[in-house]
Amino acid sequence: MFAGRSAAHFGPHREPERKHRVALRPSSYRSADTAARNPQGGSLDPVVRAEQDGTVTVGKDTGSAGKPVAAAKAVGDYAAQSNWVLGNNPTMRRIARSIQRAAEVECTVLVSGETGTGKELWARLLHRSGPRSDKAFIPVNCAALTPALAESQLFGHEKGAFTGAQGKSLGIFRAAQGGVVFLDEIGEMPLELQAKMLRLLQQREVMPVGSTEPVHVDVQVVAATNRNLEEESEKGTFREDLYYRLNMIELRVPPLRERPDDIPEFINFFARQFSERYRMPIWEPSPEALAAFCSFPWPGNVRQLGHVIEQAYVLQIEPELPLQTGGGQHKAAPAGAAVATPDGVSADGRVPYLDLAKLRRQAIKQALEETRGHKSKAAKLLGVHANTLTRMLREDADDDAKGAG
Numbered sequence: 113m114f115a116g117r118s119a120a121h122f123g124p125h126r127e128p129e130r131k132h133r134v135a136l137r138p139s140s141y142r143s144a145d146t147a148a149r150n151p152q153g154g155s156l157d158p159v160v161r162a163e164q165d166g167t168v169t170v171g172k173d174t175g176s177a178g179k180p181v182a183a184a185k186a187v188g189d190y191a192a193q194s195n196w197v198l199g200n201n202p203t204m205r206r207i208a209r210s211i212q213r214a215a216e217v218e219c220t221v222l223v224s225g226e227t228g229t230g231k232e233l234w235a236r237l238l239h240r241s242g243p244r245s246d247k248a249f250i251p252v253n254c255a256a257l258t259p260a261l262a263e264s265q266l267f268g269h270e271k272g273a274f275t276g277a278q279g280k281s282l283g284i285f286r287a288a289q290g291g292v293v294f295l296d297e298i299g300e301m302p303l304e305l306q307a308k309m310l311r312l313l314q315q316r317e318v319m320p321v322g323s324t325e326p327v328h329v330d331v332q333v334v335a336a337t338n339r340n341l342e343e344e345s346e347k348g349t350f351r352e353d354l355y356y357r358l359n360m361i362e363l364r365v366p367p368l369r370e371r372p373d374d375i376p377e378f379i380n381f382f383a384r385q386f387s388e389r390y391r392m393p394i395w396e397p398s399p400e401a402l403a404a405f406c407s408f409p410w411p412g413n414v415r416q417l418g419h420v421i422e423q424a425y426v427l428q429i430e431p432e433l434p435l436q437t438g439g440g441q442h443k444a445a446p447a448g449a450a451v452a453t454p455d456g457v458s459a460d461g462r463v464p465y466l467d468l469a470k471l472r473r474q475a476i477k478q479a480l481e482e483t484r485g486h487k488s489k490a491a492k493l494l495g496v497h498a499n500t501l502t503r504m505l506r507e508d509a510d511d512d513a514k515g516a517g
Contacts, residue, residue, distance in 0.1 A: 199374035207234065207363050214361050215242025220313060222298075222358045223336040225365030227495035228415030231336040234363065235294040244332060247291030250284055255300035255497035262305055264321045267312075273322025285318050288331045298335040298358065299344060300500060306351045313357045333358070338496075368410045368417065375406045378414060382421040390425045397431070408433050411475075412495055473508060476501070 214221045215238045223231045232251060239249045257265060264273070268283025285293060295301070301309065312318055313333065317326040335358050344350035368375065379402070383395040397405065410416055416434075424431035475494060483489035491501040 199371060199377055201366070201371035201374050203366050204371065204374070207365065208237075210361060210363055211238045212241060214238055215244075218242065218244070218332045220332070220358055220360045221334045222341075222360075222362045223334065223365060224341075224362060225336075225338065226367045226413055227338050228413030229365040229367060230414050231365060232294060232296060234365065235292070235334040235336065238332075238334060239292040242292075242332075244291050248288045249292050249294065250288045251294040251296060252284055253296050253497065255297040255499045257301070257305075259302060262302065263308065266305070267308065267318040268320040268327075270320055270322035273320075277322070281320075283318065283320065285312065285329050285331055286320075286327060288329075290330055292332045292334060295333065295335040297337060297497065297500065299337040299339040299341055299350060300497070300503070303349075303351065306354050310351065310354045310357060313354075368413045372406045375410075375417070376402060378417055379405060379421065382418045386422050386425040392425055392428070395421065395424070395431060401430075404433060405431075415495060469511075472504065476504060476508070 211221075211234060221235075221238065223234050225231055235251070236249060239245060252266070264277075264281060264283065266284050268281045268286050269277050271277060271280050308319070312329070315326070316330065317328050319326050341350050341355045341358075345352040345355045368378075379395075379397060386392075387394040405417075412419070420434065421431050476490070479490035479493045480487070482493065487501055488498045491498040494501065496504075
């Protein structure tokens with residue numbers, strides 16, 4: 113199956129059980145059970161999805177057996193049932209216990225961590241392990257919210273509130289009544305919307321566009337960010353009062369390089385997942401390959417690891433570690449080979465300097481070089497939204513201008 117590779121590295125192949133994806137699209141989304149996010153991010157799309165593992169991601173969210181998960185069920189047990197890897201790192205176990213507690217008391221949660229660490233998975237785990245598991249879970253990419261329509265998208269509008277408003281809209285928060293709203297990249301939310309978010313969290317009510325009466329909402333809010341919101345609030349780019357309101361419980365998800373003992377478990381998880389998807393044998397790495405994977409720094413975290421393994425299944429080769437050359441082009445390094453980058457990043461994850469702003473600039477520079485200046489492709493390589501990359505470039509340009517002055 114994997115050309116030029118020893119079959120001894122792969123376990124027995126089993127034909128996967130094929131399940132169908134179901135998409136129900138009603139003519140409107142006037143109730144929480146028919147509301148879901150547009151895959152492009154930011155707005156609602158009337159769709160209820162039944163995923164391949166049998167779980168419903170929006171609307172009546174159920175476990176893989178089709179039954180709501182009891183609030184008292186341990187998060188670790190649920191993670192195993194829901195086809196996801198929790199890992200054995202003590203920090204991850206503490207996060208799991210905090211998630212269970214947050215689900216029970218239904219408080220606001222802020223999940224922080226680098227891109228690719230699985231922040232949305234933690235939000236879904238909270239939803240499914242708490243008393244709101246039979247209600248809607250609606251994820252929102254704050255970076256993709258359309259500035260002119262963001263207020264309507266979040267809080268709804270009345271008929272005739274603006275040009276083109278031919279009917280009422282619930283908005284995301286009213287559509288999620290009784291459930292959970294996940295605000296991804298909350299640090300990208302415009303300042304003018306942050307004040308309205310603060311009122312929602314304090315008063316539990318929203319003011320639809322064109323309405324004169326506030327509407328009570330009952331939702332649990334989980335926010336996520338890869339930025340330091342405390343620093344952003346000090347700089348004035350994020351409201352300090354909103355940060356403290358969101359930070360009832362803050363969960364800092366560690367990057368994959370800080371928990372290498374979990375990497376074998378993730379490798380096994382992804383190998384089995386893509387073996388079923390592509391109907392190929394399960395990849396079982398040699399001891400040398402496993403050691404190389406565990407020592408690699410994985411700047412893209414779990415998402416990057418999964419991409420490397422899936423890419424190998426697509427190309428029918430053994431998974432290979434990414435390696436950059438001086439020209440900014442990606443090469444593939446054999447999994448058992450030593451790995452280093454032209455900037456001196458060693459296989460144990462050590463970097464040549466600790467200035468985060470400098471590291472960010474270098475990553476953006478390399479991504480733009482590799483994509484020949486294509487911002488959307490560069491943003492995808494960096495694991496951020498294109499709007500986020502534009503903001504980063506603008507901030508860097510402003511810093512350069514200040515330095516020159």
